[in-house]
Amino acid sequence: MAYAFPVMAPAVRAESIDFHYGQNESRNQVLFDISLEIPPSQLVVMTGPSGSGKTTLLTLIGGLRTMQQGRLELLGQDVTRLSAAALVQVRREIGFIFQTHNLFESLTAVENVRMALQLGTWPPAEMEDRAHQILDQLGLGHRLGYKPRSLSGGQRQRVAIARALANYPQLVLADEPTAALDMHTTRNVVSRLKDMTVESSSAILMVTHDHRIIELADRLVHMVDGRIVSDVVLSDALRICEFLKGVDIFKALTPAELTNIAEKVTRRHFEAGETVIRQGDEGDELFLISEGEVEIDREGHEVARLGPAEFFGELSLISGEPRNATVVATAPLDTYVLGKEAFRTAVEQSNSFREQLRRVYFQRH
Amino acid sequence: MAAIEARRLLPGTKRGVPLAWRNLVANKRRLLRSSAGIAFAALLMMVELGFEQGFFDASLSAVQALDGDLFVLSAYKYRFGTRDPIAHAELDTVRGVAGVASAAPLYASWQDFFWTSPLDSKPYLVRVFGFDPDEPPVFSLSGIKDGQALLKTGDTVLVDSHARAFLGMDTDKKSTDLSGQPVQIVGTFSLGPDFMSDGTVAMSDRLFAKLLPGNRAPVAELPIETIVVKLRPDATLSTVQRALRKALPNTSSVMTKAQIVDLEEQFQAKLSSAGPIFWLGAMVGFVVGMLISYQVIYTDLSDQLPQYATLKAIGYKTSYLVRSVLVQAGLSGLAGYVPAWLLCIGAYRIVGAIALLPLHMTLRLTILTLGLTLGMCLLAAALAVRRVISADPAEIF
Amino acid sequence: MPAVTLRAVPLLSWRILSHEKGRTALATAGVFIAILLVFIELGFFIAVPQGGMLVYDHLRFDLLLCSKNYAFQAEPWQFPRARLTDAAKVAGVARATPLYFAGTKWQEPAGGDRIDAFIIGFDPAARPFAVTGIEQQTVALARRDTMLVDDATRPIFGPIAAGTEVLLDNHKITIGGDYTLGTGFLGMAVAVMDEANFFRLFAPRPADIVNLGLITLASGADPDKTAAALRQALPDDVQIFTRAELKNHEDKYWTTRTSVGLIFGSGLVISFVVGIMVLYQTLATQITRHLPQFATLKAIGYSDFYLAAVVMIEAAMIVLVAFFPAAGAALAAYAQIRSATLLPVVLTAPEFAAVLVITLAMSAASAFLSLSNLRRADPADVF
DSSP states (O other), rough: OOOOOOOOOOOEEEEEHHHHHEEEEEEEEEEEEEEEOOOTTOEEEEEEEEEEEEHHHHHTTTTTOOEEEEEEETTEOOTOOOOHHHHHHHHHTTTEOOSOOOOOOSHHHOOOOOHHHHTOOOHHHHHHHHHHHHHHHHHTTTTTTOGGGGGGGHHHHHEEEEEEEHOSSSEEESSSSTTOOHHHHHHHHHHHHHHHHHHOOEEEEEEOOOOOHHOOOOOEEEEETTTEEEEEHHHHHHHHHHHHHHGGGGOOOOOOOHHHHHHHHHHEETTTTOEEEHHHHHHHOOEEEEESOOOEETTTEEEEEEEEEEEEHHHHHOOOOOOEEEESSSSOOEEEEEHHHHHHHHHHOOOHHHHHHHHHHHHHH | OHHHHHHTTTSSSSSOOOOHHHHHHHHHHHHHHHHOOOOOOOHHHHHHHHHHHHHHHTTTTTHHHHOOOOEOOOTTTTSSSSOOOOTTTTHHHHHTTTTTEEEEEEEEEEEEEEETTTTTEEEEEEEEEEEESSOSSSSHHHHHHEEEEEEESSSSSEHHHHHHHGOOOOOSOOOOEEEEEEEEEEEEOOOOOSSSOOOOOEHHHHHHHHSSSSOOGGGOOOOEEEEEEEEOOTOOOHHHHHHHHHHSTTTTTEHHHHHHHHHHHHHHHHOOOOHHHHHHHHHHHHHHHHHHHHHHHHHHHHTHHHHHHHHHHOOOOOOHHHHHHHHHHHHHHHHHHHHHHHHHHHHHHHHHHHTTOOOOOHHHHHHHHHHHHHHHHHHHHHHHHHHHHHOGGGGGO | HHHHHHHHHHHHHHHHHTTHOOOOOHHHHHHHHHHHHHHHHHHHHHHHHHHHHHHHHTOSSSSEEETTTTBBBBBBOOOETHHHHHHSSTEEEEEEEEEEEEEEEEEOTTTTEEEEEEEEEGGGGGOBBBHHHHHTHHHHHHTTEEEEEEESGGGGGGOOTOOOEEEHHHHHHHEEEEEEEOOSSSOEEEEEEHHHHHHHHTTTOTEESSSEEEEOOOOOOOOOHHHHHHHHOOTTTTEEEEEHHHHHHHHIIIIIIIHHHHHHHHEEEEEEHHHHHHHHHHHHHHHHTTTTHHHHHHHHTOOOHHHHHHHHHHHHHHHHHHHHHHHHHHHHHHHHEEEEEEEEOOHHHHHHHHHHHHHHHHHHHHHHHHHHHTTTTGGGGGO
């Protein structure tokens, strides 16, 4: 692949952003103390009534307007004080999907996509191939040489989306991208977008009212009158709930209790051979295995192996004693981690959880 | 960076997307309309400047037709085409200078002879050239070179077949009156009229002396309009020119053909009203072309403003967009220029034949009008492109 | 069509135009330039022959007596003096005065180029020139070897202040003063002289040779009848022109004999076409942009004629708004041209009317051409 993705810094970090239009008497403030952090690979959907300021926020995050109050970091770069000219360079890292396709009528689908590719670092020989590829992935492989005039409304929008995604942008900003698309095409587009969150760790910030997308989002941000009134990490919570249901200590919990726990859980990834818990260490985390396998060693011998939907590390949390074993990942390991505080709260709030834990604890002993 | 940006404007699939070219040819009807408008403006400029060139060339047609390396004429001449002859004796002086292979006298009358037109028997003033038929020809015109020998005997003349029609020089008539005296027409040459004279007659020096109104001097004493000097093959021009200047009185000057042309140029610039008139017409063509071009470009930009703003949004510098618009304007200028150029060739031919003006699409005219046409399109684009520059990419959301 | 909608046509045309101020302004500017060019080309077209009439317009005569070979003012040929005396005998003729023309080489005493100048000899007592400068400086004219110089004489001839000495054909001549007339197309320098000085300068020119005869009629005499009588009485080596016939002749000479007519005529045609193009371009694109609106009007029930009228009125409005400023600019341009080229380019009422007609023709033609676009407005497409 022609791109290397630095994945550590959040795609967007906004701190206390204020924004107003106009001067003096006609001054109209549209954003109030907006703080928002979007990590890589997250599909964020922004909703809100018209006039809520979500479009203004989108344009600020897109580097299309210069900042007034607050701080903004895009892809690890502080863009708060950047001039309009400098922002042009920053925007090359961002994929924009507008409500109207804004394609050049005089250019073919491929050429419209290549206009975006020209801004990247593609060797000329690969540009054509990449344009073909992304258009193909969006179902336009048979329409490469067609001009917008000869394409349907949905096809035109897909070309515009292809243009936005061509350079594997790490941040994609979209405004009602699927308004003109039918169900089948929408599904195709959204799955393409979701693939991008995985393949290139792209973060996607999308303004939409399309329920089909909202259902698939990772996070829902709702704005009213220039403020963020709710910011919920959705699908992680849902996914974790689903997962937790499969873990027997959580089996009997109510959906509300599950959601509570799900919201407090964080993801952590370990490479094969990495030590997750070291015998003798302080224990302050419960690990739930999502993918992968671990080996539990005591005094140097393997005692047990655990796989997906199983958990470990609860003992130290319950008893307060140091870890009584070492746990090593034997394959690349995806886990959900519940911290000490969260664990305590979950125990206090849920009788069934307490019951389950007691049962497991005594079972294990 | 500039190299990469430049690549993006070149047509071709391996290089950048040819946005300017594509935008130009996308809408065929609009391209036709804009090309027609620009073509007309270009044609207007070509016609006006062609006239200016034609006037100038016409006044110099006789000079250009001279066949010599150096020319001796009165130092007081403000232009070639005026009567101010030098003393006949200077001919010997000239012949005596080293490097001179031949020195032939050219006698001229610009407004003294009248020609009786075979068509209506009315008298008209004509320009008359006289020369010695035994000397090497003073004109490179084939009609004179070939017909010179026939002037040695009798009252014979050669006439300008390209003279204005009413002179009737282009007929089969073999004789007519010149300044009241009968002459025989034994041949023709092709020179053409200018603003001062409608036609030209060529004759021997002997006949010239005989027919010149008010003249009593024999040929040997007849004042010469200009001495046409041919150099030896081994002689250097500047050396001989200097030697001649030294040998001759300072009432005479020694000039090359280019210097005579210069003299005429200075005269036209200083005294003639013709130049400014034509340039005025050309400038109006320029302004109209600019307006038409501006309108077309402006409309195109307005229609595609969201697209241009989108390019800005996704990370194109404003300079790229400006360049694309300028290239597109330049291409549209060419699209209008080429048909105008082709049309003009025909127009020159037709108008030139009617007006008897030497209208030619020269390299100089082509470059000049092409420059003006491209200039007007680029200027229009520069004005219209402000819309794109000020387009706010934030507004597309 | 009901009367109320007929009145609404101009209103609708105006509304459409004023709604798109930018485009309308642009079109008006383009038409302005085209009309200005028409003014200028037409100005030249008319002025050039008028330049030929300039001196005549300032000479006092009712009929002109000249050689039958008369070509134009600067080439009048000549005739014997006897013709004047014969003419004076014809009934209705009050006086027949001679004018003498000659070309000379003018050189400043210090040396320099010898440049062609035009001299007119006359009898001051006969007062042929209706020029204040000439009439008031009779004393200077009477002086020996003195002339009065037209102040439109080009600067390269040197200073022409009274008292300046110049060489004409190597004779010392003093400038007694200058007058304002205009050289017309006689040459780059024109001067007038008492006939005594004239013949002294141009000796041995025979006194019998006259170039023009100015005939003044007795009061009550009819010019045409007297002209006919003169033609009868005089031999056919001379001819008679009335003022009208003279103007015709000079105009025809300049327009046809020289390339002037072709040059300015072609410029005129091209500017006309350019004006149509600019206007057509505007109207056509406007119609295309407003096709839905026009189609809707058709759907509602307005006739094709009505819509055509809207477009035509629009065209007329644009050209009329452009016309008056263009006329104003033309006046300024004419002033510039007059000083730069010495051509008597002026705006006359007939010329003004002519350009107005041309302008309206322009608008009609372009509107007519753009109507084909209007036909594409299909009311069925509105739905």
